[in-house]
Amino acid sequence: MEFTLAQLKEKFTELFGNDGEPKLYFAPGRVNLIGEHTDYNGGHVFPCALTIGTYGVIRKREDRTIRFYSLNFTNNGIITTSLDDLVPNEAAGWTNYPKGVMWTFEKRGYHLTAGADILIYGDIPAGSGLSSSASLEVLTGLMLRDTFGFDISMIDLALIGQYSENNFNGMNCGIMDQFASAMGKKDCAIFLDTNTLNYEYAPVKLPDARIVITNSKVKHSLVSSAYNDRRRESETALKDLQTVVDIKTLGDLTEAEFEAHKDAIKDPVCRKRAKHAVYENQRTIHAVEALKNNDIVTFGKLINESHVSLRDDYETSCKETDILAELAWAVPGVYGSRITGGGFGGCTVSIVKTDSIDQFIKSVGDAYKEKTGHTAEFYVVDIGDGARSLD
Ligand code: GAF
Numbered sequence: 001m002e003f004t005l006a007q008l009k010e011k012f013t014e015l016f017g018n019d020g021e022p023k024l025y026f027a028p029g030r031v032n033l034i035g036e037h038t039d040y041n042g043g044h045v046f047p048c049a050l051t052i053g054t055y056g057v058i059r060k061r062e063d064r065t066i067r068f069y070s071l072n073f074t075n076n077g078i079i080t081t082s083l084d085d086l087v088p089n090e091a092a093g094w095t096n097y098p099k100g101v102m103w104t105f106e107k108r109g110y111h112l113t114a115g116a117d118i119l120i121y122g123d124i125p126a127g128s129g130l131s132s133s134a135s136l137e138v139l140t141g142l143m144l145r146d147t148f149g150f151d152i153s154m155i156d157l158a159l160i161g162q163y164s165e166n167n168f169n170g171m172n173c174g175i176m177d178q179f180a181s182a183m184g185k186k187d188c189a190i191f192l193d194t195n196t197l198n199y200e201y202a203p204v205k206l207p208d209a210r211i212v213i214t215n216s217k218v219k220h221s222l223v224s225s226a227y228n229d230r231r232r233e234s235e236t237a238l239k240d241l242q243t244v245v246d247i248k249t250l251g252d253l254t255e256a257e258f259e260a261h262k263d264a265i266k267d268p269v270c271r272k273r274a275k276h277a278v279y280e281n282q283r284t285i286h287a288v289e290a291l292k293n294n295d296i297v298t299f300g301k302l303i304n305e306s307h308v309s310l311r312d313d314y315e316t317s318c319k320e321t322d323i324l325a326e327l328a329w330a331v332p333g334v335y336g337s338r339i340t341g342g343g344f345g346g347c348t349v350s351i352v353k354t355d356s357i358d359q360f361i362k363s364v365g366d367a368y369k370e371k372t373g374h375t376a377e378f379y380v381v382d383i384g385d386g387a388r389s390l391d
Contacts, residue, residue, distance in 0.1 A: 049184020
């Protein structure tokens with residue numbers, strides 16, 4: 001983190017004056033350990049909040065003006081808008097995320113009686129797929145809730161973030177990222193059933209290993225349209241299956257039930273998508289059981305299988321993340337490695353024995369550079385708490 005908390009507040013005062021005490025908040029990014037592209041298919045996910053994320057300083061105004069400033073995009077200066085202009089607009093760039101949350105508040109009857117001055121700073125690497133936008137949405141929701149005194153639960157803040165991303169920003173994401181940012185807990189992953197929103201905190205006890213995130217530094221274009229395509233294909237498969245079996249979501253099926261009914265899915269591409277969603281959900285359930293039994297070897301194997309399924313059936317991996325996973329699998333001391341998050345670039349997550357981490361970084365980093373020309377970045381991460389006030 002480039003700034004101290006005191007510096008964030010000083011910067012706020014420098015930009016927006018010292019007329020009243022501003023408040024400081026934080027919402028984390030996330031890494032998903034397993035359960036990918038299951039959250040909009042009624043399956044389970046297993047993400048954890050990180051200690052990196054998005055910081056926000058806020059102070060209520062008297063009028064309806066909203067002023068934003070990002071320490072990450074200082075060239076844009078102060079961006080001024082109004083509560084009367086909560087419409088998505090490409091030129092508004094990153095401010096579409098907080099504006100979307102404000103719009104959702106209004107839509108849900110949480111009436112914003114005044115504007116605000118807001119300073120943002122994020123330390124999630126840009127384009128890494130570690131949920132900087134979800135963290136910004138949850139952060140905005142939390143800041144608005146506290147500043148305007150609304151009674152809204154953290155889970156509802158996550159749902160508001162998801163709604164705004166779906167309906168204001170046009171990305172049909174599931175609930176995982178916002179839920180992890182809002183509800184994260186130090187040293188635990190969240191075993192979340194996205195059908196019911198029932199969840200359980202599972203301690204991530206890795207006696208001899210750490211979580212290592214590898215950033216491919218690649219982000220292929222049209223990520224959000226490819227993501228929305230996957231969602232549509234899964235929905236088509238579900239509709240076909242519902243003609244032969246009584247299910248609400250793909251998460252309702254076991255592997256055996258899927259195999260028995262899969263021929264009802266007419267399109268072979270949709271059939272592959274559904275296969276991933278069903279098997280990945282079951283893998284996630286087994287992986288959490290393995291982790292609870294301190295069986296890190298099985299946990300790692302399931303992580304590897306998840307990558308293969310995302311590569312071959314769901315097709316959200318890409319050349320670079322396939323190379324990263326394959327290089328990781330070849331390093332002794334790696335329990336498991338796979339692409340994490342929405343896909344089409346971004347990061348892999350690996351469980352690496354602590355005393356193999358240096359070798360992992362050197363051998364994966366060197367070979368990746370040689371094969372792709374890109375310089376990967378490695379983050380040995382800790383699991384942090386969810387969104388909170390820092391005052
Ligand atoms: C993105 C989405 F935002 C999540 O909701 C989830 O679907 C994920 O991709 C894939 O598991 O991060």
